[in-house]
Amino acid sequence: MKDGDVIKWRFLAKNTVIAEINVKADRFTVYDDVPDGRFRDRLKLDKQTGSLTITNITIKHAGCYDLQINRVRKIFSLNVYAEISVMEGDSVSLNPDLTEMKDDDVIKWRFLTKNTVIAEINVKADRFTVYDDVPDGRFRDRLKLDKQTGSLTITNTTMKHAGEYELKTNSDKPCFCLFCVFDDSVSVTEGDSVSLNSEMKDDDLIQWKFENTVIAVINKRADRFTVYDDVLDGRFRDRLKLDKQTGSLTITNTRMKHAGHYELR
Template identity: 90%
Template sequence: MKDGDVIQWWFGDENTVIAEINVKADSIAVYDDVLDGRFRDRLKLDNQTGSLTITNITIKHAGRYELQINTVRKIFSLTVFAEISVKEGDSVSLNPDLTEMKDDDVIKWRFLAKNTVIAEINVKADRFTVYDDVLDGRFRDRLKLDKQTGSLTITNTTIKHAGEYELQIKYIMVYFSLTVIGEFKNIVSDGGRFSHSKP
């Protein structure tokens, strides 16, 4: 960094400053208590390079980051992947960790194996929709969409529900990898072929 550099890191739609360095004033600061404290004890700012490290990432950290060095700006988009395992027959909630949705939010849930939208919320249009008859009806009567938080619940899961799910909120992308563990018994080998019956 040069002697006159001022570096600021911003996060999200509100362009909230989360860290800054003023070389001339010899000051370095992280503002980890902003935005409901989601960055508390997670930010590390390098006073030599200006790089920002976020430790112990959660879904709440996904989104748009902006770096400003004097008059130069760079934009970073952070995508977060969450892994979830559930037993076949159980319910699972894919939770974006939103405390509440904004008036102009549009949320889309996709099942990525077939790149198919399975649920959608348009707050401005007051529209909350699940598309549970797509993909051979595997989601029929199994999807529940929370109108407050945007979370998606899949009830009575089967192996067909395993895979990648994408949540899109404006330019924020969050991915969930769902593993469904089947319970099998009476596995019989017959010349290299296997058959099973569920309990």
């Protein structure tokens, strides 16, 4: 910041000033009770740079923010991401964090992995629609909409439902992306082989991780199947095999040191 700067931070979804700086007057002000208290006790201003920090974010804070320094403007678009884990076969609810929908709300749920709208709500027209036959029938008879909150529930989940989901509304215009992660528990006797299953399509990029370290990568389009069996002290050396049809990973001659958390991305 410079000595004569006047800075305003505005939350554009509500067209509301949420923070203001007047360097010459040494005034640093946050308006965290506007527009509806969603920023209460969450805003912090940096007195050296004028940067604005929002703590403990929720979907209500997603949207566009306008920074005005004297006559110069800059727009920030904030997307809020969440991650949930679910056991295969269970139900999962994607919650837009709306206590109650408004009369003019239009809500769309999109499965970003396939860039496909899977549910839509138009409150004024009293339309609550699920498109469960797209993109390939993986959601058939599995989608339910809550008419009070707009929440979307997916029942009887499988690995095919893992991925990114996006919520868009016409009011606050947030983008809510949710990564669904499916947990599966596998037991094996020491010395046996174990296969971690996957399903693969022609253009897939697949990554297998063990305790946050990449141990195998597949680029189906480039026909590349790579195992990194010398990582993590060589515990996987000569033990990893990739199935070129499915992308499944097999660990042979298992030991206690192979127990842990594996992630398929």
